[in-house]
Amino acid sequence: QVQLVEFGGGLVQAGGSLRLSCTASGSIFSINDMGWYRQAPGKQRELAATITRAGSTNYGDSVKGRFTISNDNAKNTVYLQMNNLKPEDTAVYYCNVHTFYGVNYWGQGTQVTVSS
Numbered sequence: 517q518v519q520l521v522e523f524g525g526g527l528v529q530a531g532g533s534l535r536l537s538c539t540a541s542g543s544i545f546s547i548n549d550m551g552w553y554r555q556a557p558g559k560q561r562e563l564a565a566t567i568t569r570a571g572s573t574n575y576g577d578s579v580k581g582r583f584t585i586s587n588d589n590a591k592n593t594v595y596l597q598m599n600n601l602k603p604e605d606t607a608v609y610y611c612n613v614h615t616f617y618g619v620n621y622w623g624q625g626t627q628v629t630v631s632s
Contacts (some may be wrong), residue, residue: 518533518542525626536596538611546615550594554607601630
């Protein structure tokens with residue numbers, strides 16, 4: 517089992533920035549990659565960004581060039597720096613861990629609201 521604790525989120529004006537963090541505990545040896553997904557009202561959950569322990573990253577098309585994901589393996593923590601936020605970035609952001617066994621764990625979600 518992997519437990520996830522998320523921090524960050526909140527309300528920001530368009531063009532502003534926010535940083536999310538997520539710390540994993542438990543069976544951390546099984547973690548292949550960590551990342552963030554988001555879900556806006558009435559829409560499917562979509563990829564924001566993921567990062568492997570080795571630092572390989574993957575971004576959703578809608579956030580490329582604006583969001584940066586990073587990790588601190590010593591702290592089992594992943595960060596998502598979100599810049600130039602747009603109203604369409606408003607969503608609940610979920611931390612995700614994907615293990616070597618193909619199991620996904622999810623955080624409780626944190627709300628990000630971008631006002632125009």
